[in-house]
Amino acid sequence: MDLHTQTLTELQGGLDRADFSSVELTQALLDRIARHGEKLNAFISVMGDEALGAAKRADETRAAGGGGVLNGLPIVHKDIFCTQGVLTTCGSRMLENFVSPYDATVVEKLAAAGAVVLGKSNMDEFAMGSSNETSYFGPVKNPWDLERSPGGSSGGSAAAVAARLAPAATGTDTGGSIRQPAALTNTVGLKPTYGRVSRYGMIAFASSLDQAGVITRSAEDAALLLGIMAGFDERDSTSVDHPVPDYVAGLGGSLKGLRVGIVRQHFDSGLDDATGKAVREALAVLESQGATLSEVDLPNLDYCVPTYYVVAPAECSSNMSRFDGIRFGHRAEDPEDLLDLYCRSRGEGFGEEVKRRIMTGTYVLSAGYYDAYYLQAQKVRQLISDDFKKAFASVDVIAGPTTPTPAFRLGDKTDDPITMYLNDIYTIGANLAGLPAMSAPCGMVDGLPVGLHLVGPHWAEESLLRTAFQYQAQTDWHRACPEAYR
Amino acid sequence: MNGNWEVVIGLEIHNQLATQSKIFSGASTAYGAAPNTQACLVDLGYPGVLPVLNEEAVRMATKFGLAVNATVSPRSVFARKNYFYPDLPKGYQISQFELPIVVGGELFIKDADGKDKRIGITRAHLEEDAGKSIHEGLDRSTGIDLNRAGTPLLEIVSEPDLRSAKEAVAYLRKIHTLVRYLGISDGNMQEGSFRCDANVSVRPRGQEELGTRTELKNLNSFRFIEKAINFEVERQIELIEDGGRVRLETRLYDAEKNETRPMRSKEESNDYRYFPDPDLLPIEISAEYVDAVRETLPELPDAKQQRFVDEYGLKADDAGILTASRALADYFEAAASAGTPQVQAIANWIIGDLLGALNKDGLDIEDSRIAAVDLAGLVGRISDNTISGKIAKEVFEAMWAGDGTADAIIESRGLRQITDSSAIEAVVDKVIADNPGQVAEYRAGKDKLIGFFVGQVMKDTQGKANPGQVNKMLKDKLSS
Numbered sequence: 021m022d023l024h025t026q027t028l029t030e031l032q033g034g035l036d037r038a039d040f041s042s043v044e045l046t047q048a049l050l051d052r053i054a055r056h057g058e059k060l061n062a063f064i065s066v067m068g069d070e071a072l073g074a075a076k077r078a079d080e081t082r083a084a085g086g087g088g089v090l091n092g093l094p095i096v097h098k099d100i101f102c103t104q105g106v107l108t109t110c111g112s113r114m115l116e117n118f119v120s121p122y123d124a125t126v127v128e129k130l131a132a133a134g135a136v137v138l139g140k141s142n143m144d145e146f147a148m149g150s151s152n153e154t155s156y157f158g159p160v161k162n163p164w165d166l167e168r169s170p171g172g173s174s175g176g177s178a179a180a181v182a183a184r185l186a187p188a189a190t191g192t193d194t195g196g197s198i199r200q201p202a203a204l205t206n207t208v209g210l211k212p213t214y215g216r217v218s219r220y221g222m223i224a225f226a227s228s229l230d231q232a233g234v235i236t237r238s239a240e241d242a243a244l245l246l247g248i249m250a251g252f253d254e255r256d257s258t259s260v261d262h263p264v265p266d267y268v269a270g271l272g273g274s275l276k277g278l279r280v281g282i283v284r285q286h287f288d289s290g291l292d293d294a295t296g297k298a299v300r301e302a303l304a305v306l307e308s309q310g311a312t313l314s315e316v317d318l319p320n321l322d323y324c325v326p327t328y329y330v331v332a333p334a335e336c337s338s339n340m341s342r343f344d345g346i347r348f349g350h351r352a353e354d355p356e357d358l359l360d361l362y363c364r365s366r367g368e369g370f371g372e373e374v375k376r377r378i379m380t381g382t383y384v385l386s387a388g389y390y391d392a393y394y395l396q397a398q399k400v401r402q403l404i405s406d407d408f409k410k411a412f413a414s415v416d417v418i419a420g421p422t423t424p425t426p427a428f429r430l431g432d433k434t435d436d437p438i439t440m441y442l443n444d445i446y447t448i449g450a451n452l453a454g455l456p457a458m459s460a461p462c463g464m465v466d467g468l469p470v471g472l473h474l475v476g477p478h479w480a481e482e483s484l485l486r487t488a489f490q491y492q493a494q495t496d497w498h499r500a501c502p503e504a505y506r
Numbered sequence: 507m508n509g510n511w512e513v514v515i516g517l518e519i520h521n522q523l524a525t526q527s528k529i530f531s532g533a534s535t536a537y538g539a540a541p542n543t544q545a546c547l548v549d550l551g552y553p554g555v556l557p558v559l560n561e562e563a564v565r566m567a568t569k570f571g572l573a574v575n576a577t578v579s580p581r582s583v584f585a586r587k588n589y590f591y592p593d594l595p596k597g598y599q600i601s602q603f604e605l606p607i608v609v610g611g612e613l614f615i616k617d618a619d620g621k622d623k624r625i626g627i628t629r630a631h632l633e634e635d636a637g638k639s640i641h642e643g644l645d646r647s648t649g650i651d652l653n654r655a656g657t658p659l660l661e662i663v664s665e666p667d668l669r670s671a672k673e674a675v676a677y678l679r680k681i682h683t684l685v686r687y688l689g690i691s692d693g694n695m696q697e698g699s700f701r702c703d704a705n706v707s708v709r710p711r712g713q714e715e716l717g718t719r720t721e722l723k724n725l726n727s728f729r730f731i732e733k734a735i736n737f738e739v740e741r742q743i744e745l746i747e748d749g750g751r752v753r754l755e756t757r758l759y760d761a762e763k764n765e766t767r768p769m770r771s772k773e774e775s776n777d778y779r780y781f782p783d784p785d786l787l788p789i790e791i792s793a794e795y796v797d798a799v800r801e802t803l804p805e806l807p808d809a810k811q812q813r814f815v816d817e818y819g820l821k822a823d824d825a826g827i828l829t830a831s832r833a834l835a836d837y838f839e840a841a842a843s844a845g846t847p848q849v850q851a852i853a854n855w856i857i858g859d860l861l862g863a864l865n866k867d868g869l870d871i872e873d874s875r876i877a878a879v880d881l882a883g884l885v886g887r888i889s890d891n892t893i894s895g896k897i898a899k900e901v902f903e904a905m906w907a908g909d910g911t912a913d914a915i916i917e918s919r920g921l922r923q924i925t926d927s928s929a930i931e932a933v934v935d936k937v938i939a940d941n942p943g944q945v946a947e948y949r950a951g952k953d954k955l956i957g958f959f960v961g962q963v964m965k966d967t968q969g970k971a972n973p974g975q976v977n978k979m980l981k982d983k984l985s986s
Contacts, residue, residue, distance in 0.1 A: 102554045115553065122547060124554060221554040228784035256556050257786055335784055338586050341597020342551040346650065349553075362590055385588070385779035394781060 023048045024184040025506070028093055028241040031187055035082065035092050042082070042092025046075035046136055049094050053138065053185050056505065060161045062179040064099045065107045066139040074136040081134070089248060091134030096189035098177050099140040100147055101127050101232075102221040110223045111143040111155040111173075114349045114369030124221020125253045126190060126232050133248045138186050141176030145371045147197055147225040148336065149173050150443045151433060154373040159430055162205060163502045164468055168427040171201030171443075177235045178205040183505040188236040188245060192222055194229045195328050196422075196447030199459035202235055203422035203471025206461045206500055208488065209235050210242040213478050214454030215260035217246075218253030224339045226332040227258070229451040238498055239460060239488035243267035246481060262479055270482040271489040276310030278487065281415030285321050286446060292425040298463025298470040299421045305494050306419065306487065316411040316418060320403045324448045325441055327404065330384050330397035331452070336374075337381025343369060376437065405453040412477040417487055421446055422459040422471030446473055456481045460488040461497040469500070511708045513739050514716055515674045516666035519681055520659050521691050522635065522699040523566045529634050529658035530557030530600060530786075537697050541640070541651035549656040551595030556785050559584075563658040564789055566690035567607045567632050568799045570660060573688055573806055574627050576611030578796050582631075584786045588779040592650050593637035601661075603780040606631035607789060613684075614808070615676040617669075625677050626665030633659050654698075660690070666705065666716065671735035675728050678702060679830075683807050687832050695726055702726075704735055707752070708742045717742070718752040722766055724759045734759035738766050810835055818842055818849045827857050834871045840878035846886040855885055859899070863906050876905050884912040897921050897969055924971045927979075930963070933971065934979050937962045948984055956980060 023045050026034065034040055050068050057063050071094065078092035102108050102120035104127075109115045123131070131137070144154040152160040152175030160175040162168040163183035170179040174191030178201035181189050191198040193211035202209025210233045217232040224230060234245045247268060252261040282303065287296055307313055345351035345365025352364030370378070384393035411418060423443055433440040450457035455475055462472035472491070476484045492498050528535055531548035548555045571578040585603035611627035635657040640649035662681060668674045682700060685691040693700045707719035722738055725731040737759075742752050757766040805813070807829050814825035814835075828838045838856055842849045860881065864874060876884075884905065888898050893916055904915045916922055924930055937959055938945055948955040956977070963976045 108553070110553070118553070120554075121552070220556050223553045224785075226784075255558060257558050258556075258784070334781060338588050338598050338779070338781070341588060341590065342553070342595060344590060344592075344597055346592050347550055347552075347595060358592065382779065385781055387777045387779075390779075390781075 024052055025501075026187065027238045028090075028095075028187040028236060028244060029238065031093055032090075032244075042075035042078040042094075042136060043072060045092070046071050046094050046138070049138055049186060052183075053180075056183055056185060059166070060163060060179050060183055060185075061158050062142055062160050062176040062183070062185060063096075063139045064109050064111070064142050064157050064176070067106060067137055070106070071136050071138050078134050078136060088133035089244070090130065092136060093134065094136045094138045094186055095130065095245075096138050096141050096177055096180050096186040097127060098143055098174050098189065098191050100143060100192050100223050101140075101190060102223070103127050103137070103140065106140065108140065108223070109157070110147070111145040111157060112369065112371065112374070113156040114343050114366075116156065116350065118349055120221075122221065125218035125255060126249050127221060129248055129251075130190070130245075141174070141180055141189055143176055144173035144197075145374050146223065146336075146340070147173040147192055147194055147230075148373050148377055150196070150200060150440050151428070151430070152176065152201075153430060153434055154371055156371060161430070162427045163505055164205065164427065167429055168468070169204070169430050171204035171423075171427065173197040173201075174209075174235060175201045178202055178207050178209070181205070181207045181235050181237060182502065184501060188234060188241055190232060190249075191235045192225075192230055192232050193447075193451065194225050194231075195332060195451050196444035198233045198235060199422050199447045199457060199471065199473060200444060202459040203461075203473070204427040204469065206469035206497070207235050207237060208239055208242050208458065208460050208498060209233065209471075210246060210458040210481070210485070211450065211456065212246060212250065212481055213260075213456045214451075215258055216262070216456070216479070216481065217249045218251075218256040218259045220253055220255040220259075224335075226335040227339065228335060229328075229332055231451070239458075239485050239492055240268065240271060242458070243271055243485045243489070246485075265482055267482060267485055271486050273486055274310060275306060275487060275490045278306070278311040278417065278483070279415040280306055280311045280313050280487075281316035281411055281418040282313055283318050283321065283418060283420055284315055285318065286420035290424050290442070290445070291421060292465070294465040295421055295423070295425060295470050298465060299419075299472055302462035302472045302491065302495075303419060305491055309490055309494065311487075314415060316415055318404075318407045318411060318449065320400065320407050321449065323400050324404060324452060325445055327397045327400045327452060328444075328448045329380070329441060330393050331401060333377040333381030334384050334394050334397075335381070337378045337385065340370070340374065340378050345369070373437070401452050404449055408449065408453045408455060408475075408477075416476065416480070416483055418475045419487075420473050422473040423447075426465050426468035426470060450475050454478065456484055458484050458488060460491060461500065462491075462495070463497060464500065469497075510711055511739075511743050512711045512713075513669055513671075514666045514707045514709060514719075515668035515671075515735060516705040517664045517668065517674060517677065518703045518705070519662040519678070520635075520701040520703075521662060521681075521685055521693075523563050523658040523660055524689065524691050525560055525562045525566070525658050527560055528656035529560050529563045529632065531656055533656065535657050537694075537699075539653055541649065542653060545637070545652035545655055549595065549652055551597075557600060557783075559786060559789070560658065563632055564607070564791070565799060566658075566688070567630065567660055568791065568796060569688045569690055569803060570630055570662070570685065571608035571611065572796070572800050572803060573684055574608075574611030574613055574630075576627060576630070577609045578791055579605060579607050579609055579789075580791055580793075581605065582607040582789045582791075584632075584783040584789075585780045586783045589776045591636070592648065593639050593652070593655070595637065595652060595655055599634060599636060600783055600786070601633035602631035605788075607791075613677065613680055615673060615680055617673065623667075623673070625667045625673075628663045628665050630660050630662045633661055635659050666707075671732040671739070674704060674735055675732050678728060678731060680807070683830055687804055687807055689804070695728075698726070702731060704731065704738075706735055706738045706742070708739060708746070717746075718754050720752060720754070720766070721756045722759055723756060723769065730759060730761050733761075733764055734766060737764060741766065804832065814838075818853075820850060820853050824850075824853045824857060828853060831871065837871050837874065837878045841882040841885075844879040844882035846882040846889065848885055848889045851885045851889065852882055855881060855902075859902050875908060876902075880905060880911050887912050887916060891923055891925060891972060892916060893921055893923050894969065894973055896973075897923070921970060924967055925975065927975070930967075930971050930975055930979060933963050933966050934976065934983060937966065938980075938983060945984065956984075959984070
């Protein structure tokens with residue numbers, strides 16, 4: 021029985037029918053991780069014993085007639101989520117030996133629903149990166165072409181799901197970090213509305229942009245997981261007490277009358293032709309299902325990336341300050357004095373991209389520069405938000421490409437941070453405006469996946485998921501699997 | 507001090523709020539626990555943790571704002587103050603910067619001429635306290651105790667309206683009294699619950715422009731504050747008069763040497779890179795909330811002082827002393843309503859003997875060894891002539907020692923005043939008979955000797971004779 025080929029929802033059915041046990045399923049996936057994991061470098065920690073223990077308990081609970089919605093279903097956590105008693109590195113040398121004393125809310129909620137955690141996935145250091153090349157533990161390889169990047173920062177999660185090492189994984193998205201890797205690995209990536217999922221226990225990069233989400237192989241699986249992860253958390257003041265609908269139940273509706281907005285600039289220069297063609301075909305499928313297409317304008321789209329690269333580093337520079345070598349994390353040996361302890365602990369503990377962002381952020385918050393950069397960026401951020409608000413007055417969903425090109429080669433963009441940053445040009449707007457967005461597989465260009473990007477107004481996860489689900493009912497792109505991992 | 511110079515002082519008070527738990531975590535704020543036993547993951551700034559605002563701190567800040575006639579901001583914002591220090595776990599302090607919770611208040615103190623003087627309160631904002639570095643008992647290393655990290659502080663910033671160290675202390679005392687009245691702080695200076703920094707500058711009298719200021723830190727008692735400011739004022743004047751200029755800097759007060767010395771230069775100080783904390787929502791305060799908090803305000807010190815003057819006919823100064831703390835005022839009111847009509851006498855006993863005794867034994871009024879009703883009883887025995895004022899001192903001592911109520915002590919020790927005229931007359935006659943020389947001198951015009959005769963009578967009666975009665979009888983008999 022090829023358990024690894026099944027989606028979370030299919031596996032849920034199999035466990036319910038007792039076609040197999042959670043222990044069998046978990047073991048099968050651990051075997052695959054043992055076989056492929058190292059080559060892909062998708063994992064920082066594999067939690068074999070813990071996973072089998074949890075699977076055994078899940079089987080027992082199930083035998084006794086109990087268990088949560090996800091009872092016995094294996095998942096992977098991005099290594100940015102704190103997991104009690106397990107290494108939580110955030111892809112950094114700084115936290116190379118950090119064992120978290122507590123669980124993140126997301127971890128807690130999924131565990132309470134019965135999920136079995138196979139391991140912690142590799143990621144760009146502190147989620148700062150778009151290619152997974154900034155990880156202290158080395159880059160993750162794209163299962164579609166090992167020479168290529170799986171995207172980032174949730175590259176390990178995306179690669180693990182794409183290579184069928186796990187049916188689903190958690191991720192975080194500050195500026196496209198779930199959706200871009202999902203697009204580049206032919207997986208489904210969902211970034212919910214800011215405040216939909218608790219950030220407690222998720223190591224902060226840019227607090228006003230960070231949002232937890234999922235990477236799965238189907239819209240249905242994303243709906244299943246979001247329903248468990250979403251909701252107000254009294255430990256996170258920025259989480260919102262907004263009702264959590266039954267996302268799975270909401271998938272069924274038709275797309276008839278769905279107003280889909282197309283942003284002209286998305287298809288202008290910068291977009292790879294073949295990628296654009298795949299996205300247009302996907303839009304035609306939506307239209308064939310009864311959706312209406314119309315153009316919308318996001319006049320400040322060009323400012324998304326520059327705005328993001330002021331706001332995110334500013335918050336990052338402050339969020340990274342707690343890593344000072346005093347209470348946890350990397351500490352330099354034999355410091356001469358306090359300053360030396362700080363300088364060397366941080367100098368040794370952080371990688372180049374993290375340092376670059378700390379310095380950028382420190383600069384834009386400095387006296388004399390604050391108004392020109394940070395404050396100005398906040399104003400532009402408001403304009404970008406307003407643009408989306410106006411657009412959503414006439415459409416329900418905005419659709420377009422997730423990335424300008426399919427997966428790029430590892431090493432291709434590492435010397436030029438600006439080109440790397442531009443890879444997130446279509447995704448970053450949703451973070452700045454706090455909107456829900458997702459990427460779903462919609463085609464192949466020279467054997468590499470293309471993602472369809474969907475953005476909705478606040479709390480519109482249901483319509484995004486329904487759109488993707490109905491699209492997936494008509495197409496098979498999401499079932500495509502790299503040959504070596506079938 | 508040199509009359510050509512005007513002193514300008516503004517104070518920043520860091521006042522720990524008396525909440526049960528910390529401002530952004532559930533850890534206890536109790537003082538004195540073993541190091542790092544009252545610091546949870548949020549206080550330790552662990553990866554992934556988030557602050558959650560303690561609403562009690564907001565309520566307390568609102569109370570303060572109302573008490574100083576300030577605006578309680580409908581919207582205030584927490585900001586991060588970024589700097590590295592080992593006792594600052596997150597590498598930033600959560601504070602309020604551009605939009606504080608309390609804006610534009612005032613307080614009145616008495617100036618040198620005894621007139622009311624308005625001191626403006628620029629703002630008061632909420633922030634978290636840092637931890638402590640410990641050097642004692644550690645060899646070549648520094649310990650960090652984060653128990654205090656995250657304790658809520660209300661930083662109260664005055665306008666530079668204070669013109670002398672005395673005024674500064676008067677203002678501080680007033681705030682100190684106020685926060686304890688409001689129940690928002692224990693005001694304990696030894697434990698650091700009430701700390702103060704002073705911004706001090708001097709300028710030639712008549713000049714509008716402010717002189718360069720220095721910031722004095724480490725002022726942890728009213729006495730030191732006054733001494734530190736006076737030292738600093740003298741230093742600045744001398745420096746300028748000698749042709750130097752004052753540097754904008756932070757100076758630490760050394761109580762042992764009674765001097766201030768530079769800590770770090772502000773000119774090359776940290777750029778704190780304040781920005782709104784994205785982990786916390788703005789504090790939104792509705793008019794209804796403010797009204798509801800206003801309902802809970804106690805009678806404030808100034809109002810209470812005025813009422814004591816109006817209602818009990820006390821002298822304003824006495825009313826001021828008795829209202830310096832809520833507990834003392836309550837003690838007075840309890841004594842004044844115990845059925846003894848001589849309230850000014852009660853006030854005098856409290857201000858004199860009782861406060862003296864408390865002070866001597868290092869006790870607070872709450873721990874007084876004499877209950878308010880019993881003190882009133884003692885005053886009652888004086889006013890009904892059961893005992894003399896002199897005997898009353900003895901009775902007070904005995905009451906303080908725990909020997910019982912005034913009545914019980916008077917009875918058991920036979921201290922009741924002798925008012926029986928025939929008994930007194932017998933003693934008076936004996937004293938006159940025994941001292942013929944003094945009698946002759948008195949009659950020759952040496953009036954002062956009356957004191958001698960009264961003293962002799964009192965001695966013979968062990969102080970129990972009514973002094974007024976004795977005086978009158980002696981005068982009658984000696985002049986006849």
